[in-house]
Amino acid sequence: MRGRYERRTWQYDPTLYAPARFRRACNYDTFLPDPLVGFEPTITTSIVGVVSDAERRLQRLGSGSTAALGPLARLLLRTESIASSKVEGLQVDARDLARGEARADTGGKLNATTAEVLANIDAMELAIDEATSADRFSPDQIVAIHRQLMTAAPNARVAGRIRTVQNWIGGNDHNPCGAEFVPPPPEHVEPLLADLCDAMADESLPPLLQAALVHAQFETIHPFDDGNGRTGRTLIHVVLRRRGLAEVFVPPISVVFARDRDRYIDGLTAYREGDVDRWIEIFATAAIQATDLASSYLDEVARLTERWRKMLRAASDPRADAAAWAIIDLLPAHPVITAAIAGAVTGRAKAAIHNALDQLADAGVLEAIAGGRRNRSWEPAGLLDLIADLEAGELPT
CATH class of the missing domain: 1.10.3290.10 (Fido-like domain)
Incomplete structure (x- = not known):
C-alpha cells in the first residue's frame, strides 16, 4: 500500500x-x-x-x-x-x-x-x-x-x-x-x-x-x-x-x-x-x-488544410503573400474564427483581413455562421467534424 x-x-x-x-x-x-x-x-x-x-x-x-x-x-x-x-x-x-x-x-x-x-x-x-x-x-x-x-x-x-x-x-x-x-x-x-x-x-x-x-x-x-x-x-x-x-x-x-x-x-x-x-x-x-x-489527426488536418488551399487556388488564386494563405495555415487552431481573431494571429491590417475572409468564404473554405459584416463568425469547412471525432477519441475515417 x-x-x-x-x-x-x-x-x-x-x-x-x-x-x-x-x-x-x-x-x-x-x-x-x-x-x-x-x-x-x-x-x-x-x-x-x-x-x-x-x-x-x-x-x-x-x-x-x-x-x-x-x-x-x-x-x-x-x-x-x-x-x-x-x-x-x-x-x-x-x-x-x-x-x-x-x-x-x-x-x-x-x-x-x-x-x-x-x-x-x-x-x-x-x-x-x-x-x-x-x-x-x-x-x-x-x-x-x-x-x-x-x-x-x-x-x-x-x-x-x-x-x-x-x-x-x-x-x-x-x-x-x-x-x-x-x-x-x-x-x-x-x-x-x-x-x-x-x-x-x-x-x-x-x-x-x-x-x-x-x-x-x-x-x-x-x-x-x-x-x-x-x-x-x-x-x-x-x-x-x-x-x-x-x-x-x-x-x-x-x-x-x-x-x-x-x-x-x-x-x-x-x-x-x-x-x-x-x-x-x-x-x-x-x-x-x-x-x-x-x-492520426495531424495527418488528417494536414490533408484538410491542403484541400482548403486547392479550393482557394481554384476560386481566386491570390498572390503568394496574401493574407488568405496566412489564415488557412492558422485555421486548425481556431475552429471558429472572426476578423478580430484573424487579425490578432496574423498581424495583418484590418482591410486585408476582411478581404481575405471574403475570398475564403467565396472559395467555400469558410462558412459564415453568425453576425453582420463587422462581427461575423466563420467555421472552416470540415474542421469541426474532425474535432468532434477527436474529442470523442475516435480515429479519423
Whole structure:
C-alpha cells in the first residue's frame, strides 16, 4: 500500500443542517500517502516495455516540423482541456464550445458550463507556460493553475485556495463516514504538496513514469475542495513538458481517460492500494492511445488544410503573400474564427483581413455562421467534424 489509513472520529456540527441520521459522531478512515520523493517502483519487464513504447511514440510525434505542429498544438491543447472537463461531467458540444470561444474572444456572453470549460483551457495554457519558464515548479504554481481553472466555476470562491477542512469522495454530503475515499487531513496537505513538487524536480525516473506517479499522488492528496481532477491532469503535461518529452504539443490523454473513466479511476485506486504496476500500465497505455490519436489527426488536418488551399487556388488564386494563405495555415487552431481573431494571429491590417475572409468564404473554405459584416463568425469547412471525432477519441475515417 502506498500509505496508511488512520481512524478518525467525525463530530457533528450543530450549526450546519443535516438529516437526523447524520447528526451523530461517526468513525472514518483517512488515507495518509507515503512521500513521493525517493519512491522508485519496481515494475515488471512487460510494463517497462509499454512505458518505453509510449515514450518513443511521444518523441516521434514531437520530432515533426514545429511549423506544421504549431496550429495542431493549440488544437490538441484545447482538446485535452475539454476532455479533462468531460471526465468531471462537464459536457459541451464541440460546435457550441467553438462558437462560445469565438464569442468570448470578442467580449460576448457565455453560459456557465462553456465559461468553465474555457477556463480549463486557460489553466492548461498557464501550466504549459509555467512549465517552460519556472526554474522550479512549486506549490505556488499549482495554486495559480487551480485559480485559473476555477475562475468561472459556480464555486469560484474556492479558486486558488488549498483546503483547510476534510474532504471526501463518494458517500453522503454531510460526513465522510462511508465515503469511497477520504484524502489526508488538511494539516498534511501542504507538506505533501511540497514533497510532490520536490519529486517533480527529481529526474531520476523515466519522464512518463514520473508523470504517472505525480498525477496519482496529486489525486490521492486531493488538496482542493473542487477541481482536483482537472488540476491533476494538467500536472501530467507539466512533467512531460519539463522533461522534454512533449515540447511542442499536449497529447490528449484525458480523451482516453474520459472514454473509459472507470478504468482510469480503477487505476488511481490501484496506485493507492500498492498495485503501482496496474496504474503504470493503464497510464502508459492511455498515453500510447493518445499519441496515436494525435498522430492520426495531424495527418488528417494536414490533408484538410491542403484541400482548403486547392479550393482557394481554384476560386481566386491570390498572390503568394496574401493574407488568405496566412489564415488557412492558422485555421486548425481556431475552429471558429472572426476578423478580430484573424487579425490578432496574423498581424495583418484590418482591410486585408476582411478581404481575405471574403475570398475564403467565396472559395467555400469558410462558412459564415453568425453576425453582420463587422462581427461575423466563420467555421472552416470540415474542421469541426474532425474535432468532434477527436474529442470523442475516435480515429479519423
